[in-house]
Amino acid sequence: MIVTLTPNPSLDRTVTLAGPLARGAVQRVVSVTQQSGGKGVNISRAAVSAGLATVAVLPAADDDPFVRDLTSAGIPSHPTLPAGEIRMNIAITEPDGTTTKLNSPGATVGGPELDAMAQALLHHTDDASWVVLAGSLPPGAPSDWYASLVRLLRPSGARLAVDTSEDPLEALVAGFPGAAPDLMKPNGEELASLTGADGDALEGTPAEAAEAAKVLVERGVGAVLATLGGNGAVLVTDEGAWHAAAPPVEVVSTVGAGDSSLFGYLLGDERRLSPPERLAWAVAYGSAAAGLPGTTIPDPSQVHVDRVRVASLAPA
Numbered sequence: 001m002i003v004t005l006t007p008n009p010s011l012d013r014t015v016t017l018a019g020p021l022a023r024g025a026v027q028r029v030v031s032v033t034q035q036s037g038g039k040g041v042n043i044s045r046a047a048v049s050a051g052l053a054t055v056a057v058l059p060a061a062d063d064d065p066f067v068r069d070l071t072s073a074g075i076p077s078h079p080t081l082p083a084g085e086i087r088m089n090i091a092i093t094e095p096d097g098t099t100t101k102l103n104s105p106g107a108t109v110g111g112p113e114l115d116a117m118a119q120a121l122l123h124h125t126d127d128a129s130w131v132v133l134a135g136s137l138p139p140g141a142p143s144d145w146y147a148s149l150v151r152l153l154r155p156s157g158a159r160l161a162v163d164t165s166e167d168p169l170e171a172l173v174a175g176f177p178g179a180a181p182d183l184m185k186p187n188g189e190e191l192a193s194l195t196g197a198d199g200d201a202l203e204g205t206p207a208e209a210a211e212a213a214k215v216l217v218e219r220g221v222g223a224v225l226a227t228l229g230g231n232g233a234v235l236v237t238d239e240g241a242w243h244a245a246a247p248p249v250e251v252v253s254t255v256g257a258g259d260s261s262l263f264g265y266l267l268g269d270e271r272r273l274s275p276p277e278r279l280a281w282a283v284a285y286g287s288a289a290a291g292l293p294g295t296t297i298p299d300p301s302q303v304h305v306d307r308v309r310v311a312s313l314a315p316a
Contacts (some may be wrong), residue, residue: 001053001054001055001124001127001128001129002043002052002053002054002128002129002130002132003054003055003057003121003124003125003127003130003131003132003158004039004040004041004043004044004054004056004132004134005040005057005117005121005131005132005134005149006038006039006040006041006056006057006058006134006135007058007059007114007117007136007137007138007141007145008038008135008137009036009037009038009040009041009058009059009060009066009086009087009135010037010038010087010088010089010103010106011034011035011036011037011066011086011087011088011089012034012036012037012038012089012091012255012295013033013088013091014032014033014034014090014091014092014093014253014255014293015029015032015090015091015093016029016030016031016033016093016253016293017029017030017093017094017095018095019094019095020095020096020098021092021100031293033293033295035069035295036066036069036070036073037295038058038134039134039135039163039258039259040057040058040132040133040134040135041056041058041070041075042256042259042260042297043132043134043259043262043263043266044056044075044076044077045073045075045297046259046260046263046267046285046297046298047263047267048073048074048075048076049297049298049299049300050263050267050299050300052270053127054075054076055076055077055078055124056070056075056076056078057077057078057080057117057120057121058077058078058080058117059079059080059081059082059083059107059113059117059138060077060079060080060086061079061082062079064082064086066086078120078123078124080113080116080117080119080120081116082107082113083107083108083109083113083138084108085107086107087103087104087105087106088104089102089104090102091253091255091295093252093253093255093293096251097250097251097252097253097254097290099253099254099255101255103136105139106138106139107138107139108138108139108140109138109139109140114141114145118149118152122152122153122156125153125156125157126156128156128158129158129159129269129270130158130160130161130183130266130269131156131158131159131161132160132161132262132266133146133149133150133160133162133163133164133181134161134163134259134262135163136164136165136168137167137168143167143170143171144168144171144172144174144175144179145168146162146164146171146172146179147171147172147174147175147179150162150172150175150178150179150180150181151175151179159182159183160181160182160183161181161182161183161184161185161262161266162181162184162185163184163185163186163258163259163262165186165190169186169190169193170193170194173216173219176216176219176220176221177219177220180216180219180220180221180222181222182221182222182223183221183222183223183225183265184216184223184224184225185225185226185227185258185261185262186213186224186226186227187203187226187228187229188200188202188209188226188227188228188229189202189203191212191213191224191226192212194212194215195212202226202228203228204231206231206232206234206243206313207243207313209226209228209234210226210234210236210241210243210313212226213226213236214241216236217237217238222237222238223235223236223275224236225261225262225265225279225282227257227258227261227282227286229254230246230251231245231246232244232245232246232283232308233246233261233279233282233286234279234313235265235275235276235278235279235282237275239275240275240312240313241312241313242275242279242310242311242312242313243310243311244276244279244280244282244283244308244310244311245309245311246283246286246287246308247283247284247304247307247308249291250291251290251291252290252291252293253290253293253295253296254290255295256289256295256296256297257287257289257290258286259289259297260285260286260289260297260298261283261285261286261289262282263297264281264282264283264284264285264286264303265278265279265281265282267281267285268280268281268282276310276312279310280305280308280310281303281305284303284304284305284308285298285303287308288302288303288304
């Protein structure tokens with residue numbers, strides 16, 4: 001089972017424009033969609049679509065419309081003590097796929113809310129193959145909370161994946177090797193922020209991205225899946241390094257593509273595939289998501305792993 005934590009969930013509203021975004025102008029909207037989301041929720045949504053057992057842990061009242069939406073979509077959830085209303089995130093998507101995101105901060109949490117989420121995760125670890133800690137932290141949470149959760153959950157035996165950014169990501173890395181998870185999924189910019197490299201250079205040069213990811217593996221991370229936008233992704237483990245180019249796709253929205261990539265990797269792992277095959281599934285899922293509107297998570301019929309080519313890079 002894949003257990004996900006979304007400590008700062010969001011109602012994701014996507015506004016699709018008929019033309020390029022023009023500041024200060026009145027513009028025509030093609031469509032508006034809304035979905036209960038957040039990185040962990042998106043991964044649980046993908047798991048349900050692929051027929052994998054999952055549960056999404058998040059702070060919300062049992063009768064919150066957010067939770068009811070998940071229930072109606074067949075996504076098992078474990079609501080915990082909420083600190084307030086769930087935030088609203090807005091994504092503005094232009095015809096060429098360019099996406100502008102406006103993310104609200106979320107309700108301020110304290111010790112009781114954080115403890116409730118941690119206890120919910122511990123409750124599910126006996127049945128978990130993976131526990132995924134994903135997304136931003138809500139106001140009030142210490143920046144090293146993910147690092148603390150990794151230390152708390154490691155004795156359970158479940159493998160741990162972390163996908164976050166900014167201060168929580170830096171605090172996680174500062175806690176290595178004790179807080180090193182089994183899997184990290186930074187994008188090029190996030191990977192560059194940890195290693196001092198140039199983000200644009202990493203996205204454009206898979207070999208450089210692999211070298212940067214190798215630093216994290218050497219510090220105790222089991223695997224680093226670094227997504228590089230239109231240049232696909234690289235995977236680095238202690239067994240080697242690989243690059244998978246993204247197949248041609250008409251980009252509609254990049255929102256949720258990283259979450260789909262992470263799920264693709266987990267799906268490959270659940271199927272006991274080799275590292276290169278897991279990378280292929282990651283890129284196939286991410287590419288499929290980029291071709292769908294809003295935060296739509298692809299179902300297996302929309303994922304074409306046969307179109308992904310994986311190449312070995314210099315030994316990690």
